[in-house]
Amino acid sequence: MGHPVLSLKNVTKNFANEFFLDHISLELFEGEVHVLLGENGSGKSALMKTICGLYSRDSGDIELFGKSVNFETFHEARKNGVFYQHQDNQLFENLSVAENVYFDRLATTVPLLRFFNRTRLDADCYRLFKELRIDISPRSCVRDLGYAQRQLLSAVKAYVSGAQIIIFDEPTSAMSEIERDIFFSLLDRLRVRAKGIFYISHRMDEIKKVGDRVSVLHKGRLVSTNFIHEIDRSTLVGMMIEEPHQERYPRLRIKPGKSILEVRHLVSKPILRDVSFSLRKQEILGITGLMGSGRTLLSNCLFGVAEISDGEIVVDGKKKRFDHPLNAMQSGLILIPENRAQNGMFPPLDLLTNSTIATLSRFKDGMHLNEPYMRQLAAEYVKRLRISPGQHDDILRFYSGGNQQKVLLTRWFMYRAKIYIMDEPTRGVDAAAKVDIYNAINDLISKGASVILISSEIEEILGMCDRVLVLAGGRIVCDLPRSEASKETILDYATSDA
Structure with missing residues (x-):
């Protein structure tokens, strides 16, 4: 396999409470795509952040091209040819797509970023996107992009960065199959351009397709490193987890009741056009x-985040106008957003605060808060969702993405809403954690709530939902009961001309 371009030797890092990286030794060889696999909280992202200077290691050595390095900042790592695309997609919200793609080039060649040829920049970006088969306007503002589009944009930044070592952390978690194919084509180009790639993913089918070797981490320890073609899925899963196998999609068989939400001819220019559908009591409706296609925009319209140009929203038979999320919450709706880092979490605060901040009125006891009750209820959800480490005073920024997602779900599950709109609730979450989330959704349904589950994972939609809506070009192009839905049917509708 040639020579190692990056070597980790007995790297150790202690975090809050029980979690740590325990004497990890690992090598990335020239031309290799090295997959990192493990449950949420196993240490994959923490290890990569230690390489890139986001975390300082306590002991051990890291060698880049045979020379010992100790990056103190993320930017120092970038200057030395290490590019880390992490789950939260660090893009500049108020800049255009083209400006984000070429930001590093502009920052080093254009004084104060004041004077540059925007037309030329857009043209360069357009040619690049055409070559890569990416259908995003270079002039679009990044804040208007969906999460999957941002993931592709971050991958393009890695491509144009000229980095020698590239780290992808769940790069396709929000993408559909067609979008992942575009990304894989880009990855094939990067294999030639970069010296080596670390690739974190929970998708078993994906790692077999892209990887050369796979290393499994469990609770901060390296379990095994193998060539991917020499190891099967069940062996990898067995290395990742200690718990017995669970049903992948534990769907309840509850007959939905009467309609509690109706969306009539909803328009949100310029994307959503004449969207109509209904949601019944105790139904899981997949979109x-x-x-x-407008998935995230639709969720934002329903929750009063995005503007509705025309149409009606009817809740329990009454017409509603949601000009603000508070209006939607007062009518019993809750949105669990796609971009948890930007719209949901408070990373500097502790687990207890993040879990209970939306439901403090529930814990009022006169002029004070009933803190024992807060802790008791939070502990119940920590146990139910298997949040790890799960101590109330844990600072959330030290948690893995999957465990942060579980904490966000805990916050809104405590709210006791009538309708939960969940936008990619299991994005970036491992298989075992997904089952925990599905069981929590089932608990909501059994208590009388209804769920709109928005997901780019067709298997998840088919496995958990009673009914399936497909959006294409801002319109609902099909409304199918689960019994009539299939992967082929959904893809056929999703790729149709709306």
Whole structure:
């Protein structure tokens, strides 16, 4: 396999409470795509952040091209040819797509970023996107992009960065199959351009397709490193987890009741056009579609985040106008957003605060808060969702993405809403954690709530939902009962001309 371009030797890092990286030794060889696999909280992202200077290691050595390095900042790592695309997609919200793609080039060649040829920049970006088969306008503002589009944009930044070592952390978690194919084509180009790639993913089918070797981490320890073609899925899963196998999609068989939400001819220019559907009591309604189809915009319209140009929303038979999320919450709706880092979590605060901050009125006891009750209820959800480490005073920024997602779910599950709109609730979450989330959704349904589950994972939609809507070009192109839905049917509708 050639020579190692990056070597980790007995790297150790202690975090809050029980979690640590325990004497990890690992090598990335020239031309290799090295997959890192493990449950949420196993240490994959923490290890990569230690390489890139986001975390300082306590002991051990890291060698880049045979020379010992100790990056103190993320930017120092970038200057030395290490590019880390992490789950939260660090893009500049108020800049255009083209400006984000070429930001590093502009920052080093254009004084104060004041004077540059925008037309030329857009043209360069357009040619690049055409070559890569990416259908995003270079002039679009990043804040208007969906999460999957941002993931592709971050991958393009890695491609144009000229980095020698690239780290992808769940790069396709929000993408549909067609979008992942575009990303894999980009990855094939990067294999030639970069010296080596670390690749974190929970998708078993994906790692077999892209990886050369796979290393499994469990609770901060390296369990095993193998060539991917020499190891099967069941062996890898067995290395990742200690718990017995669980049903992948534990769907309840509850007959939905009467309609509690009706959306009539909803329009949100310029994307959503004449969207109509209903949601019944104790129903899990799945909504899927390709990147740019309007999935996230629809959820934002229902929750009063995005503006509705025309149409009606009816809750329990009464017409509603949601000009603000508070209006939607007062009518019994809750949105668990796609971008948890930007719209949901408070990383500097502790687990207890993040879990209970939306339901403090529930814990009022006169002029004070009933803190024992807060802790008791939070502990119940920590146990139910298997949040790890799960101590009330844990600072959330030290948690893995999957465990942060569980804490966000805990916050809104405590709210006791009538309708939960969940936008990619299991994005970036491992298989075992997904089952925990599905069971929590089932608990909501059994208590009388209804769920709109928005997901780019067709298997998830088919496995958990009673009914499936497909969005294409801002319109609902099909409304199918679960018994009539299939992967082929959904993809056929999703790729249709709306």
